[in-house]
Amino acid sequence: MGDYKFCIAVPVNHPLAKKDVISFKDLSGEKVTAITTGDSKQNQDILKKIKTNCKNVEIIDAPFFYDINVFNKCEENGSLLVTLECWKDVHPAFKTIPLASGEIIPYGILYSKTPTDDTLKFLDILKNVI
Secondary structure, three states, X not given: OEEEEEEEEEEOOOHHHXXXXXXXXXXXXXXXXXXXXXXXXXXXXXXHHHHHHOOOOEEEEEOOOOOHHXXXXXXXXXXXEEEEHHHOOOOOOEEEEEEOOOOEEEEOOOOOOOOOHHHHHHHHHHHHHO
């Protein structure tokens, strides 16, 4: 349904929360929660760049689909979270800051590779509305 920038959700009391953009090097020495498995090339590319450009970064595996519990867990353990700009207002204890590198990911509706007829009808309706 659109493209969204990759961002880092930072606890509001974290020193990085004062920044307007975050570089990969800013993540050095931090705990970073990110999706480490799945079939998203963009997620895998971000993870690879973090591992390559950040010294002593601790990567914590996140579930393939984020929900409020992922944000709550990051708040509890003091972890930063790789996220998207569309999630910027999900949790009041986090400030969502864009990555300086500017990577984007397509974002939309997820459905089975073999959708039902009802799903296909819904998608057609949505296409017409958009």
